[in-house]
Amino acid sequence: MLEFVIENEERERGSRVICGVDEAGRGCLCGRVYAGAVVLPSDYKNPELNDSKKLSEKKREMLYSQIVKDALYYGIGFAEVEEIEQINILNAAMLAMRRAVAALGVTVDIALIDGNTARGFECKTRTVIKGDSISPSIAAASVLAKVSRDRYICDLAKKYPQYGFEKHKGYCTRAHTEALHKYGPCDIHRMSFLKKIL
Secondary structure (H helix, E strand, O other): OOHHHHHHHHOHHHHOEEEEEEOOOOOOOOEEEEEEEEOOOOOOOOOOOOHHHOOOOOHHHHHHHHHHHHHOOOEEEEEEEEHHHOOOHHHHHHHHHHHHHHHOOOOOOEEEEEOOOOOOOOOOEEEEHHHHHHHHHHHHEEEEEEHHHHHHHHHHHHHHHHOOOHHHHOOOOOHHHHHHHHHOOHHHHHHOOOOOOO
């Protein structure tokens, strides 16, 4: 079970409102990039909670419901395809993360950011490499981001059935590449990501 090691270090330094932040969809060829931000109770225990990439879709959906119910605060943010193309995917992921933190509706003492980069946050930040496998707060944020993005891309699959988004979720799979060659890109594809493929 993931333990509040990093969160407790920050509590000892005086932080009270500590949120975990993570993104989903950064490596996809299409659609928005999503982010989640979560403030968990300091005594929160959930043996199922882990990096969303290590969980089945069914388990993620179950955890999403639990996290939304149990979190003190949670927020979800995203950046649109147009923003990704304009400012690049890293900056768009940071934008989605900042929007998720803003959506919490509470002043944060410190945000624990998955990865090694944090840009433009109004609150104090700490980057945590592989944070979604270490920190319960970041793992919870990763679940909210992943489930939110998967739901969004499955909705898009109804509008663009030829690409099979509901199966590969927009990632660069063989099926997705073959569909791109057959049908060409649609208006939610990230054109800057397709240069090598097309």
